[in-house]
Amino acid sequence: MQNKELIDILNAEKTLSKEQWLQLICSFTDEDRQYAANLASAIAVERFGRKIFFRGIIEFTNICRNDCIYCGIRRSNNCVGRYRLTEEDILECCAEGYDLGYRTFVLQGGEDMWFTDDRMAHIVASIRKAYPDCAITLSIGERERASYQQFYDAGADRFLLRHETADEEHYGRLHPPELSWKHRMNCLRELKDIGYQVGCGMMIGSPYQKPEYLVEDMMFIHDFHPHMIGIGPFIPHGDTPFRDFPAGDTNLTLFILSLCRIMQPEVLLPSTTALGTVQGDGRKLGVLAGCNVIMPNLSPLSVRKKYMLYDHKVGTEDDARAGIRKLTEQMKDIGYEIEVGRGDYQND
Numbered sequence: 001m002q003n004k005e006l007i008d009i010l011n012a013e014k015t016l017s018k019e020q021w022l023q024l025i026c027s028f029t030d031e032d033r034q035y036a037a038n039l040a041s042a043i044a045v046e047r048f049g050r051k052i053f054f055r056g057i058i059e060f061t062n063i064c065r066n067d068c069i070y071c072g073i074r075r076s077n078n079c080v081g082r083y084r085l086t087e088e089d090i091l092e093c094c095a096e097g098y099d100l101g102y103r104t105f106v107l108q109g110g111e112d113m114w115f116t117d118d119r120m121a122h123i124v125a126s127i128r129k130a131y132p133d134c135a136i137t138l139s140i141g142e143r144e145r146a147s148y149q150q151f152y153d154a155g156a157d158r159f160l161l162r163h164e165t166a167d168e169e170h171y172g173r174l175h176p177p178e179l180s181w182k183h184r185m186n187c188l189r190e191l192k193d194i195g196y197q198v199g200c201g202m203m204i205g206s207p208y209q210k211p212e213y214l215v216e217d218m219m220f221i222h223d224f225h226p227h228m229i230g231i232g233p234f235i236p237h238g239d240t241p242f243r244d245f246p247a248g249d250t251n252l253t254l255f256i257l258s259l260c261r262i263m264q265p266e267v268l269l270p271s272t273t274a275l276g277t278v279q280g281d282g283r284k285l286g287v288l289a290g291c292n293v294i295m296p297n298l299s300p301l302s303v304r305k306k307y308m309l310y311d312h313k314v315g316t317e318d319d320a321r322a323g324i325r326k327l328t329e330q331m332k333d334i335g336y337e338i339e340v341g342r343g344d345y346q347n348d
């Protein structure tokens with residue numbers, strides 16, 4: 001069967017067999033990719049209009065107890081100047097973000113246990129109180145169910161926890177032995193169960209990734225049916241053991257993003273910073289491939305360069321206002337505008 005036919009089947013049935021996924025991912029041409037992108041962006045425009053949701057991301061700590069092999073802020077990278085923002089700093093970022101029109105704040109960080117459950121819940125509650133009309137998203141890694149529940153009760157609405165890879169063995173090659181694929185997958189289920197809008201996702205082209213693993217990722221995403229999907233290319237960081245691995249391929253990333261949109265029309269799909277880093281116009285291309293979310297940086301300029309998950313990360317030079325202006329321009333270039341408002345997941 002032709003790849004275009006497979007894309008049509010995905011569009012009609014919202015699912016493919018393992019063999020069909022594998023064929024698509026292994027043999028797609030530029031033309032197939034363009035076909036998928038056109039279909040995916042039409043689906044997104046039909047749902048959301050030519051509008052892109054902006055979420056302000058606050059990278060509140062680069063201190064991490066984990067040693068994920070790909071990640072620039074892994075515990076054993078001694079070259080990183082470590083920082084953590086205070087609750088006051090975080091609230092200041094929110095205030096600036098609110099003025100700029102953001103109605104979603106994403107708190108992302110390493111697994112920094114200085115932020116105990118109580119401290120974290122306190123921060124969430126303070127933001128909730130100051131900005132009752134805003135969504136609060138956490139991206140702080142793995143914790144116990146009771147902790148997730150506590151943050152939810154304090155006012156958090158959404159949680160981003162990429163599964164990184166749906167293949168357990170592959171997971172083991174990207175992470176140190178003390179980290180468990182089963183635990184991470186279980187966290188995702190618990191988060192959903194508690195009532196969060198949940199995002200999973202993976203890197204494209206991470207070391208040792210095979211097309212078969214991407215098939216597993218797509219089948220996992222199909223079954224899990226997340227509210228958000230975070231996908232970007234792997235980018236090597238010079239101070240990690242994966243420094244000599246190549247970056248993930250832009251076209252493969254774009255194709256997978258389109259397939260996600262076609263499979264799950266209502267999903268919130270960010271065009272990621274990593275995509276904008278491997279290619280200057282990557283985030284525009286992401287939108288043209290079916291993405292509908294962009295997450296500009298709201299962290300204080302003074303810490304931006306310290307939150308380097310990978311080399312040459314874009315957006316570390318501009319302050320929040322300049323960053324949003326540039327991204328707004330980029331979106332305008334391709335005929336899209338910025339949507340303020342919480343932009344919650346909506347199913348019908």
Ligand code: SAH
Nearest residue numbers: 070071109110140141162233234235309310
């Ligand atoms: N500590 C949190 C946040 C992790 S950073 C957590 O565990 O969820 C957010 C995402 O950045 C990660 O989930 C990972 O997919 C991505 N990331 C990390 N290192 C990267 C790299 N070198 N290239 C591309 N993406 C990377």
